[in-house]
Amino acid sequence: MKYKSVFDIIGPVMVGPSSSHTAGAARIGRVARMMFGRQPKKAEITFYGSFAKTYKGHGSDVATVAGILDFDTFDLRLKDSLQIAKDLGIKVELRTSEVLTEHPNTSRIVLSDEEKQTEVVGVSIGGGKIEVIEINGFAFQLGFDTPTLLVLHEDRFGMIAGVAKVLTQHRINVGHMEVSRHTRGSRALMAIETDSAVSPQVLEEIRQIPGILEVSLLSLQ
Incomplete structure (x- = not known):
């Protein structure tokens, strides 16, 4: 885990309630958006483990969609992201899976339009920090804290x-x-x-x- 200071454990400036389930989820969504490179037409989101059990109460769903909209963790629009996505014509599909994953806070995001598709698997490791473990089928362990x-x-x-x-x-x-x-x-x-x-x-x-x-x-x- 790539912690550099106590502030990494406390978490980033964010819309709550949880640094791992809200801020972390938003950052995974934002990596997927940056990888896709533009606003998608469709977003398929699958939650595993703890994410799957608590995403409604901790706002992991609205946070992930906020990230897909390229909103940062502190953006007050986060709580309205599902409606904003709908207004923009983005079809959002939310799923949960009982498949066991190595880390309990795991999500898989597939963004697509008529021309391309991007798939990202990320885990929220606490304090708002994430690790991306898969990009379009390629295995990695990346935090995107630096260029x-x-x-x-x-x-x-x-x-x-x-x-x-x-x-x-x-x-x-x-x-x-x-x-x-x-x-x-x-x-x-x-x-x-x-x-x-x-x-x-x-x-x-x-x-x-x-x-x-x-x-x-x-x-x-």
């Missing part, structure tokens, strides 16, 4: 070295890095947490590397 590069690429020799070369040229230090793939030789997703900001120029240089399919930059801060 995080997500690079979808062909699974072949030299891809990591090519991205690292661009970061080195711009004096960007890597704090944490993970690579996940579905099957050998198909596609892989590279996640890189950096210690400093990543400019649009850097993103464009990475996009120009042969074999790079998609580049995005996410951060909850």
